[in-house]
Amino acid sequence: MDFRHSEEQLAFYKSVFDFAAEKVEPGAHTRDIEGRFDHDLWAELGGFGLLGLPVPEQYGGSGADIITTCLALEALAEGGGDAGLGLSVGAHVTIGTVPIWLHGTEEQKQKYLPKLTTGEYIGAMAITEPEAGSDAASIKCRARRDGNEWVLSGSKIFITNGSIADTIIALAVTDPDAGPGQGISAFIVERDTLGFSVGRDLDKMGTRSSPLSLLHFDDCRVPHDSMLGDEGAALWAVAFECFDWERTVMIASSIGGMKASLSAAVAYAKERVAFGKPIAHQQVIQHKLADMKTQLDAARLLLYRAAWLKQEGLPHQTEASVAKLFVAEAAMRNAVEGTQIFGGYGYIKEYPIERSMRDAKLVSIGGGTSEIQKMIVARGLLEEQ
Numbered sequence: 001m002d003f004r005h006s007e008e009q010l011a012f013y014k015s016v017f018d019f020a021a022e023k024v025e026p027g028a029h030t031r032d033i034e035g036r037f038d039h040d041l042w043a044e045l046g047g048f049g050l051l052g053l054p055v056p057e058q059y060g061g062s063g064a065d066i067i068t069t070c071l072a073l074e075a076l077a078e079g080g081g082d083a084g085l086g087l088s089v090g091a092h093v094t095i096g097t098v099p100i101w102l103h104g105t106e107e108q109k110q111k112y113l114p115k116l117t118t119g120e121y122i123g124a125m126a127i128t129e130p131e132a133g134s135d136a137a138s139i140k141c142r143a144r145r146d147g148n149e150w151v152l153s154g155s156k157i158f159i160t161n162g163s164i165a166d167t168i169i170a171l172a173v174t175d176p177d178a179g180p181g182q183g184i185s186a187f188i189v190e191r192d193t194l195g196f197s198v199g200r201d202l203d204k205m206g207t208r209s210s211p212l213s214l215l216h217f218d219d220c221r222v223p224h225d226s227m228l229g230d231e232g233a234a235l236w237a238v239a240f241e242c243f244d245w246e247r248t249v250m251i252a253s254s255i256g257g258m259k260a261s262l263s264a265a266v267a268y269a270k271e272r273v274a275f276g277k278p279i280a281h282q283q284v285i286q287h288k289l290a291d292m293k294t295q296l297d298a299a300r301l302l303l304y305r306a307a308w309l310k311q312e313g314l315p316h317q318t319e320a321s322v323a324k325l326f327v328a329e330a331a332m333r334n335a336v337e338g339t340q341i342f343g344g345y346g347y348i349k350e351y352p353i354e355r356s357m358r359d360a361k362l363v364s365i366g367g368g369t370s371e372i373q374k375m376i377v378a379r380g381l382l383e384e385q
């Protein structure tokens, strides 16, 4: 068993880390305070090839494999320290763009992918509704056929990139009489479509540089050929696959965030003097650092195991949920301990560590809550025996 990344992958990691340290990190604090998405920075990410990572080069992407895509998201988070930007990039790539690559017709791919992969367009995926989150099968947003068009009615909530997206992949019920989880289809909705509107942006605890929005579809007419994938099959084919990308790829950002927090905590422990010596000399602080390192390494190994299984095309549903669950809980534990090492300074917004708890909390909610991951893991165990 070989746990090493290739020389090429390590060099790529370093190049993304350096790019993020130079371009992303300097404004991360201000963007968090202001809750502001930076379009210029987005264009730079596109220029660097980070917005179409796994998409084939023929559509403007970088053609990166799954592991390399994870490495890029991890390096962007570690070097840039902007979890909001990481969220916007992760959502844009894994749930706003990948579904078009994997399920789109050739015409849809030609039309949207070159713009999404270069960053000219921003992508979003809208599944969650005010009354349906974990239970995605019970969405109410309706699409009814009218000639060669579909008419969408309903609302979506908590949509990452919602207010800035050029394309929204929206799930809606096309056959209300089909069985549970059936009769749901996906549509690519362009932002200037009549009947589509952005409700408002939601003011968030963390990941604040990424917009989170309410979206409304009021008799929103889209052409039949905006349907993505097979009619009635989107919950299983498109949405669940998106959850899988979130659990095996997108959460690599959290690993990068954990690495940055640990480095900051180590540096601070060596520098901060209390009772005549650096706090790093106190065994209790050393144990906190050792615990953080152990959590980080375990989280990283679980994530890359799931990512590798996905890359190899092997079954990995349980492993993806184990990774998502562990990364989420470890990210929060490490953020709490890292903040504690900084004492009073950890509670002050000027220090990047202050963002870590606010940012980390999302990981146990978005992309399927920790409770849902436990349900999936338990189901896998019980079905196996």
Ligand SMILES: Cc1cc2nc3c(=O)[nH]c(=O)nc-3n(C[C@H](O)[C@H](O)[C@H](O)COP(=O)(O)OP(=O)(O)OC[C@H]3O[C@@H](n4cnc5c(N)ncnc54)[C@H](O)[C@@H]3O)c2cc1C
Pocket (backbone or CB within 6 Å): 091, 125, 126, 127, 128, 131, 132, 133, 134, 135, 157, 158, 159, 160, 161, 207, 212, 362, 365, 366, 367, 368, 369, 370, 371, 372, 375
């Ligand atoms: C910052 C952010 C970004 C997001 N981005 C997107 C996006 O881009 N697109 C999108 O479609 N959605 C997005 N979401 C929505 C996210 O996926 C949902 O919030 C999440 O799935 C939980 O759904 P809910 O909020 O409706 O909570 P609920 O499903 O109502 O759950 C409430 C609580 O009950 C628990 N619970 C529910 N069912 C069970 C069960 N069967 N067993 C045990 N416990 C259960 C949950 O774990 C949770 O603790 C985002 C959310 C946030 C906060």
